[in-house]
Amino acid sequence: MIRVVALYKQPEDVDGFMRHYEEVHTPLVRKVPGLAGLEVTRITADAFGGEAPYFLMAVMTYPNRETFDAAMRSEENRAVAKDLMSFARGLVTVMVGEDVE
Template identity: 35%
Template sequence: MARLLVMYRKPEDEAAFDRHYSDIHIGLAQKMPGLKGYEISRGPVQSPGGPSPYHLVAILTFDDTAAVTAALESPEGQAAVEDVGRFATGGVDILIFDDQPAAG
């Protein structure tokens, strides 16, 4: 499996961010081809040292990194990427990676 990790920094207006994210952005992102799972954080995003600079974290699951790339390049993915600029006023960090179970 592969993950698309989207970390949204604290926006200028948290209520407006939350409203747009739940009312519009989730629906756009869920239309991306190849999406297997979609999880978002709930409540404050913390670090081991306390508060973090992030307001919300989204984890999208795909079969592999090629599927992530294809999803982002699709018309549906482009619509979701373009929408980020409409509400993520604090900025966003995006990571793509393959995952595997930890040895143990």
């Protein structure tokens, strides 16, 4: 399984950010071909008692490398990337991982 993890820092306008994320960005992500799952988590605390460095985490899953590669080349994914930079530039870190089991 391939996972794309997006970590978002605290936005200045939380309500505006979440409105765009839920009404515009998430529907675009769901259109990416081959997407097997999307989980969005609002970060509420740091486990060690400090301030959490992130506000939101999204994990998108793809069943295998071939499906993931095709998804990343799709027009739908280009739309996701364009939208992401329109509202989260400087706030988001995106990583790709592969299950090791």
